[in-house]
Amino acid sequence: MAGIYIHIPFCKQACHYCDFHFSTSLKYKDDMLQAIIKEIKLRRDYLGEETINTIYFGGGTPSVLTADEINRLLDTITQHYDVEIGTEVTLEANPDDLHQQKIAALRQTAINRFSIGIQSFFDEDLLWMNRVHRATEAEASVKRAQDAGFENITADLIYGYPLLSDFKWNYNLNKIFELDIPHVSAYSMTVEPQTALAAFISKKKQPPMSEQQSAEQFAILTDAMLQKGFEHYEISNFCKPGHYSRHNSNYWKGVNYLGIGPSAHSFNGHSRQWNIANNATYLRSLTENNIPAEIEILSEADRLNEYIMTSLRTMWGLDMDKLDTISASASAGLLKNAKVYLDNGNLQISHNILTLSSSGKLYADAIAAALFF
Structure with a gap:
């Protein structure tokens, strides 16, 4: 069994803490989709004859794609790879993209799992992070997805930043439990170089992150999850029994995977590859049927x-x-x-x-x- 990861390098705006590869301009979205489709075809032999049992749309913000665009990518994969029936197909999504019409359209695709970037249920925190959505949208998006029949949902949360008191952190966790979300990925706020947050801290416009606060809120997190019957199956990941992320679990178990799109990484047990994190170079290379990737023999x-x-x-x-x-x-x-x-x-x-x-x-x-x- 193996997995396929597709990196969609577009976002509506840049979160202050994010150092993933993306562009806030959708000008070349159609060209990027064509290039990704071509790479899917060109990389057919990377995984040998292995069967695909997980597909993951990450980014960036892959929920900027339409259902038709997602279907084009999935159709290309199923035409060129042996995809198992019941494959876990995850879409990372921002709450503001999951309006009722969009969710209804996604029900007509093979998407069967949402990873929703909630981060916080407090508007002041979301503004501090420069997130697009607001707290009411976060809660509403989960309920809409559930009402439409999407039960396999994971929510992202962030802790360990100056605005987040223990009271607010407990509120965020209790809201997750109240919404009956079966999987949670919770990350301590980290300050990556070349991000807006790093610049704010260096200019003393923001205080540095506190390791003590992060450790204390990690303890609150693990205790709360345990009390609610969640399994702490990976450092940052918790789920109700049977709701593991199959795709991410494959990473941690050393299962082979193919990464498609700019900045995407691949692993086949013997080598690791990573595509260039530059949209223009990626597009130019794929028009020439070349994959702009570096390889490291392990x-x-x-x-x-x-x-x-x-x-x-x-x-x-x-x-x-x-x-x-x-x-x-x-x-x-x-x-x-x-x-x-x-x-x-x-x-x-x-x-x-x-x-x-x-x-x-x-x-x-x-x-x-x-x-x-």
Whole structure:
């Protein structure tokens, strides 16, 4: 099984914290769709004969596409790839795009899962982030999607920024529970270089993010999710039993995937590729039947470290036996490096599976890096 990710590089406006690749001009949307369709055809052999069981429209804001445009892309995929019946097909969407007419049109496509970028249910926070939508739209979009028959919904939330008090954070979480959303992705606000937020902080127009606030609100998050019966199956992801994101879970489990569109990444177990993050160059290259991608052949150490980084983030953990299939006796070296974290309780091991403890989840990236080969 394998997945396909399609990057739609357009947004209505730039969120202050975002460093993903996108353009706020839709001038070349038709040209981009033609180029993406061509790349889908050209990359047919990348995944070999593997069956596709997840398709993910990300961005950018793929909900700027019409239902007809989405169908054109999906039809091209099904014509050139072996797509499993019941494939999870996710569309990232902004609440302001999910009006009643749009949702009705999307019901006529193969889209069966929405990832809705809510971020907050407070207008002042959304304005601070420079989001397009408002709180009432966020709530209404979820209800409209549910009324139309979309049950597989995930909501994005952000915590750990100056405007977000613990009271507001608890309100946001309770609103998610009230709306009966079965999956939540919650991210600590990070300050990426070259973003508006980074510039505001450097010019002292905004205070820096607080690591203590982020840690405390992460604890509020995990406690609230546990009390409501959600599984904490990945550092930033929670779901009711059976509502895992199949596409993202494939990333964390090392399943192969193909990335289509500017800035999209691909992985086939032996190499990693990434398309250029430049719309004009991408369009020009595809008109010449060239894919503007760089490739990195993964060394044994790269493959070990890739598995360590992704598996440790999940509740399924790091399987020592699988580690040894990548490199003989690798588990012995890893356990030696892991001893300090096992001793201090940040890591735990059971049946040859290494997992992060509740306290260890706060330091997931640092612990994974310390275990690298």
